[in-house]
Amino acid sequence: MAIRIYNTLSGRKENFETIKPDKVSMYVCGPTVYDSCHIGHARSVVVFDVIARYLKSQGYEVKYVRNFTDIDDKIINRANELNEKPAGLASRYIEEFHTDMDALYVERPSYEPKATDHINQIIDVINRLIEKNIAYEIDGDVYFSVDKFKGYGKLSGRKLEDMEAGARIDIDKRKKNPFDFALWKSTKPGEPFWPSPWGNGRPGWHIECSAMSCEYLGETFDIHGGGKDLIFPHHENEIAQSEAAFGKAFAKYWVHNGFVNINHEKMSKSLGNFLMIKDVIKRYHPEVVRFFLLSNHYRSPIDFTDKAMDEAVVGLDKIYALLQRLSDNTDCSGKDGNRPGDCWNRFCEAMDDDFNTAKGIGIIFDTVRQLNKQLDQKTTITPDITKILQIAYADLIRTGQVLGVFCLDPVKYFESKKSNAIGKLDIDEIAIEKLIKERIEARKAKNWAKADEARDRLSDMGIVIEDRPEGTIWRIKE
RNA sequence: GGCGGCAUAGCCAAGUGGUAAGGCAGUGGUCUGCAAAACCAUUAUUCAUCAGUUCGAAUCUGAUUGCCGCCUCCA
Numbered sequence: 001m002a003i004r005i006y007n008t009l010s011g012r013k014e015n016f017e018t019i020k021p022d023k024v025s026m027y028v029c030g031p032t033v034y035d036s037c038h039i040g041h042a043r044s045v046v047v048f049d050v051i052a053r054y055l056k057s058q059g060y061e062v063k064y065v066r067n068f069t070d071i072d073d074k075i076i077n078r079a080n081e082l083n084e085k086p087a088g089l090a091s092r093y094i095e096e097f098h099t100d101m102d103a104l105y106v107e108r109p110s111y112e113p114k115a116t117d118h119i120n121q122i123i124d125v126i127n128r129l130i131e132k133n134i135a136y137e138i139d140g141d142v143y144f145s146v147d148k149f150k151g152y153g154k155l156s157g158r159k160l161e162d163m164e165a166g167a168r169i170d171i172d173k174r175k176k177n178p179f180d181f182a183l184w185k186s187t188k189p190g191e192p193f194w195p196s197p198w199g200n201g202r203p204g205w206h207i208e209c210s211a212m213s214c215e216y217l218g219e220t221f222d223i224h225g226g227g228k229d230l231i232f233p234h235h236e237n238e239i240a241q242s243e244a245a246f247g248k249a250f251a252k253y254w255v256h257n258g259f260v261n262i263n264h265e266k267m268s269k270s271l272g273n274f275l276m277i278k279d280v281i282k283r284y285h286p287e288v289v290r291f292f293l294l295s296n297h298y299r300s301p302i303d304f305t306d307k308a309m310d311e312a313v314v315g316l317d318k319i320y321a322l323l324q325r326l327s328d329n330t331d332c333s334g335k336d337g338n339r340p341g342d343c344w345n346r347f348c349e350a351m352d353d354d355f356n357t358a359k360g361i362g363i364i365f366d367t368v369r370q371l372n373k374q375l376d377q378k379t380t381i382t383p384d385i386t387k388i389l390q391i392a393y394a395d396l397i398r399t400g401q402v403l404g405v406f407c408l409d410p411v412k413y414f415e416s417k418k419s420n421a422i423g424k425l426d427i428d429e430i431a432i433e434k435l436i437k438e439r440i441e442a443r444k445a446k447n448w449a450k451a452d453e454a455r456d457r458l459s460d461m462g463i464v465i466e467d468r469p470e471g472t473i474w475r476i477k478e
Numbered sequence: 479g480g481c482g483g484c485a486u487a488g489c490c491a492a493g494u495g496g497u498a499a500g501g502c503a504g505u506g507g508u509c510u511g512c513a514a515a516a517c518c519a520u521u522a523u524u525c526a527u528c529a530g531u532u533c534g535a536a537u538c539u540g541a542u543u544g545c546c547g548c549c550u551c552c553a
Contacts, residue, residue, distance in 0.1 A: 011482090013494095029553080030553095031553080032551085032552085037553090038553080039553095040552085040553045041553055042553085043553065044553040045553080047553095072551095073551080074551065074552095153481095156481070156482085156548080156549085157481055157482070158480075158481060158549075159480085159481090162479090162480050162481075163480065163481090163549070205551095226553070227552080227553030228482095228483095228547075228548075228553080229547080229548065229551095229552055229553065230552085230553075231482090231548075232481085232548065232549065233549085233550095234552095256553095257553070258483090258547090258553090259546095259547075259553070260553080261546090266546085266547080267552090267553095268552090269551095269552095295490080295491075295501085296490085296491070296492095297491090297492075299483090300483090300484080300491090301483090301484085301546075301547080303490085305490095307489075307490080307502085308489095308490065308502095310502085311489095311490070311501065311502050311503095312501095314501085314502070315501060315502080318501090318516095321515080321516090322516095325515095325516090350492090356492075356493095358491065358492055358500085359491095359492050359493080359499070359500080361491095361492095361500075361501080362491085362492060362499050362500035362501075363499085363500080364500090365499095365500055365501060366499075366500065369500095369516095369517080372515095372516055372517065373516085373517055373518085375516080375517095376508095376509085376516060376517050443511080446511075448511055448512070451511085451512085452511095452512070452513085455512090455513075455514095464513095464514060464515090465513085465514070466513090466514050466515050467510080467513080467514075467515090468514095468515080475514095
């Protein structure tokens with residue numbers, strides 16, 4: 001079954017065919033490191049993490065590049081505000097990016113190149129463009145001439161003529177066309193700079209991606225990803241630069257993820273509603289955050305609300321509870337799990353269709369329900385049933401490894417949730433254990449009134465208890 | 479003004495030509511001393527509205543309405 005990917009370039013789902021058999025080359029635009037990462041960064045990074053994981057699970061060797069933009073106006077401005085060196089600021093936020101993404105169980109890409117480490121490659125690409133008379137230099141600045149690239153606008157579906165009518169654009173009379181964009185910016189006092197054939201300066205924003213994707217993946221590669229907002233101008237400009245410079249098609253498949261809204265509103269500086277990853281994971285388990293982010297199709301917008309997050313918590317708990325129940329009831333490590341079963345096959349069908357994680361999660365829940373049903377049967381577990389359980393367990397673990405959720409030991413997951421809540425809610429574990437013991441004694445004596453009183457007192461403390469076959473357990477009320 | 483997207487039950491959400499996945503919430507039931515958890519049943523003759531194509535449309539076409547994004551830094 002072929003993988004189908006929605007390609008922004010064609011506006012359609014296309015069959016995924018790699019340039020080299022069994023190998024995928026993928027470039028995703030990473031952050032400009034001038035501030036902490038927000039939940040929107042998390043979505044993009046998690047989505048492409050899952051895409052890379054899925055492709056690997058299908059037997060592809062994935063070469064995945066995600067860059068850091070570590071030189072840029074925003075970095076310089078911020079560094080000036082903080083009276084800090086731009087390079088220091090950037091490296092601080094790169095470190096924080098790694099801390100956040102590691103916390104979200106994001107696998108590191110094959111390469112994480114920085115713009116400032118590739119100034120030579122950037123200069124080479126600019127030189128090619130100047131040689132071909134597609135770029136021109138004015139007073140130490142170098143601009144890309146959009147009129148010289150006939151495909152300009154093909155990704156975003158814009159025409160230069162249309163845009164000139166209504167767009168707000170800076171009037172720089174030196175530019176040949178108002179949409180010409182900077183490849184190289186001459187240095188201003190106090191700014192970091194590198195020497196170049198056009199004098200000291202620094203690269204423009206778009207050129208680094210053209211230079212670095214070529215450096216690591218070649219002139220043509222399979223997948224180029226990023227947030228929807230990057231389609232124009234960033235990715236449009238990347239295509240123009242690379243295709244003009246190398247005379248070849250740039251990326252085959254353009255994949256763009258949708259935005260995260262906060263309570264139905266776009267995150268914006270004016271609303272001050274930026275949700276930082278480091279704050280979100282204080283409130284929610286990182287796997288809950290992933291599970292939430294993957295509960296919608298990656299191209300649709302997703303709305304971050306308390307209700308949606310609470311549902312993600314309930315859903316993930318349900319899956320973990322089933323996994324624990326399975327491993328309590330049967331030996332899940334049996335070899336019958338080596339061959340994928342129905343759950344995995346259906347999950348792959350969903351993922352093959354433009355990485356439909358929302359549908360995949362539906363299949364997981366479907367499987368969870370079936371397994372709970374099986375385990376509810378009072379009949380003894382026969383070898384045949386054990387086999388079914390082993391296969392389903394292995395399948396669920398496989399899907400979890402692609403999505404990067406429910407990958408922890410269930411016991412540890414629930415314990416970490418518990419200890420987290422205990423820390424926050426000031427819960428007295430000893431008192432809880434004592435009340436539970438009291439209740440067990442009362443129940444043995446069939447003193448239901450006393451047993452219920454103990455349970456009520458626990459409930460007042462925010463504790464729910466469950467009488468399971470293997471004993472009474474307690475957990476924090478959601 | 480230009481370009482693009484979305485509209486599916488109380489809520490969230492899959493489904494892009496063959497007769498509406500899944501989750502949350504609700505109701506009834508099984509289980510339980512009672513609960514909790516789990517399971518079962520139930521919840522859209524219908525997919526914003528109107529018209530068209532088709533044997534057949536939530537899915538395709540056109541129009542209308544409403545919401546949103548990009549065009550300026552933005553995941």
